[in-house]
Amino acid sequence: MAITRPKGTNDIMPEEMKRWHYMENIMRTIGQTYGYSEIRTPMFEHTELFQRGVGETSDIVEKEMYTFQDKGNRSITLRPEGTASVVRAFVENRDYAEAQPTKYYYQGPMFRYSRPQAGRYRQFNQFGVEAFGSKDPAIDAEVIAMCMEFFEKLGLQRMELHINSVGCKVCRPVHKQALKDYLAPSYEELCDTCKNRYEANPLRIFDCKSETCQEIVKDAPTITSCLCEECTDHLNELKILLDASGIEYILNENLVRGLDYYTKTAFEVMVSDIGAQSSIGGGGRYDSLVEEVGGPDMSGIGFAVGLERTLLSMKAQEVSVLDKEPINVFIAVISDQEKVPAYQLMQQLRKNGIAAEMDVLGRSLKAQFKYANKRGFSHVVTIGNEEVQNMRYPLKNMKKKEESKVSIEEMILTLKEEA
Numbered sequence: 081m082a083i084t085r086p087k088g089t090n091d092i093m094p095e096e097m098k099r100w101h102y103m104e105n106i107m108r109t110i111g112q113t114y115g116y117s118e119i120r121t122p123m124f125e126h127t128e129l130f131q132r133g134v135g136e137t138s139d140i141v142e143k144e145m146y147t148f149q150d151k152g153n154r155s156i157t158l159r160p161e162g163t164a165s166v167v168r169a170f171v172e173n174r175d176y177a178e179a180q181p182t183k184y185y186y187q188g189p190m191f192r193y194s195r196p197q198a199g200r201y202r203q204f205n206q207f208g209v210e211a212f213g214s215k216d217p218a219i220d221a222e223v224i225a226m227c228m229e230f231f232e233k234l235g236l237q238r239m240e241l242h243i244n245s246v247g248c249k250v251c252r253p254v255h256k257q258a259l260k261d262y263l264a265p266s267y268e269e270l271c272d273t274c275k276n277r278y279e280a281n282p283l284r285i286f287d288c289k290s291e292t293c294q295e296i297v298k299d300a301p302t303i304t305s306c307l308c309e310e311c312t313d314h315l316n317e318l319k320i321l322l323d324a325s326g327i328e329y330i331l332n333e334n335l336v337r338g339l340d341y342y343t344k345t346a347f348e349v350m351v352s353d354i355g356a357q358s359s360i361g362g363g364g365r366y367d368s369l370v371e372e373v374g375g376p377d378m379s380g381i382g383f384a385v386g387l388e389r390t391l392l393s394m395k396a397q398e399v400s401v402l403d404k405e406p407i408n409v410f411i412a413v414i415s416d417q418e419k420v421p422a423y424q425l426m427q428q429l430r431k432n433g434i435a436a437e438m439d440v441l442g443r444s445l446k447a448q449f450k451y452a453n454k455r456g457f458s459h460v461v462t463i464g465n466e467e468v469q470n471m472r473y474p475l476k477n478m479k480k481k482e483e484s485k486v487s488i489e490e491m492i493l494t495l496k497e498e499a
């Protein structure tokens with residue numbers, strides 16, 4: 081029986097790659113214009129990093145991690161998200177000792193063991209950014225702007241940006257107590273997960289999908305209503321900056337996000353065109369994570385965008401990827417005798433940056449033309465004995481159906497001009 085891919089994973093086939101490259105180019109451009117440098121961290125880490133970083137009470141750590149013992153008996157986890165690893169790398173490589181802020185972006189696969197469905201996979205890709213060393217709301221605004229610009233540059237529409245503040249060390253305990261007091265009479269009605277959350281992290285009850293829990297927390301005190309002065313000012317300044325840069329948002333007091341490390345700003349971007357899994361990206365500020373991972377007291381903020389979901393949204397909204405027809409040459413040979421000069425010509429074109437191929441399956445001339453047509457080569461050069469002797473070659477533009485006899489130098493010039 082044929083072996084299939086594991087549940088919840090995807091093959092990205094060459095045809096689809098065009099869209100991925102398109103997204104990746106936009107990522108790099110945005111990273112560069114905002115002063116973020118690319119970072120690549122390992123795909124697996126010590127399990128403890130995520131337990132400490134992402135938080136024991138998060139769904140990810142509780143239920144979704146790919147954790148195993150390696151042959152050296154270490155507990156290893158395939159990274160379920162990028163932030164904890166990037167923070168670890170920032171600390172381990174002592175980038176905190178450099179001039180601040182430090183701004184990175186990353187892209188790569190993440191792994192979560194959850195029930196696969198459309199838009200939810202066990203291996204999926206994220207594009208993310210992290211900025212360290214500044215508490216200024218201007219950096220929160222910048223990170224949100226980058227996230228929105230990514231979707232806009234891709235041509236997506238109808239995104240909804242939700243923002244909130246989830247408070248800090250000062251106001252969170254006040255809210256936690258207010259929330260527990262409010263929930264106490266309904267404790268028995270909460271789902272089992274939320275019963276556990278009640279003590280450990282009642283804020284997460286806002287995140288529960290159960291209708292009963294949703295109904296119970298509907299009128300509960302929100303963190304936003306308990307913010308300390310510093311967090312209130314921070315949120316207000318962020319709103320002013322977003323307004324000033326024309327970024328529309330919804331202040332969503334129930335937005336708490338699934339990861340435990342957020343402080344102050346939390347945000348999420350949704351699109352309605354892709355069904356239940358409508359979140360295409362999200363992020364927030366994490367002012368104690370660097371210290372928790374063993375670094376100095378330094379703040380950070382970032383976001384992660386799900387690339388498969390972004391692509392699903394692009395498809396749902398019928399966004400086309402601008403793509404110039406590539407210039408590529410097929411060199412057809414009349415007989416085996418022209419194989420060597422054809423090979424030389426192919427290599428000369430390639431060395432000049434022009435995509436070129438020739439037959440490698442011993443096809444007849446007719447079959448070679450058929451293949452070139454099927455594969456959609458932009459140009460075909462046919463080489464026979466006469467062409468080799470005269471060193472002039474018929475270069476056919478397949479789209480325009482025009483042919484001209486040219487030297488190799490002229491051929492290179494013409495093709496470069498058309499590219």
Ligand code: AMP
Binds near residue numbers: 361388
């Ligand atoms: P998170 O790291 O949970 O904040 O997720 C950030 C983004 O990653 C989400 O908005 C999704 O677009 C994407 N994402 C999260 N989990 C999955 C998954 N299991 N499959 C596909 N995309 C995901």
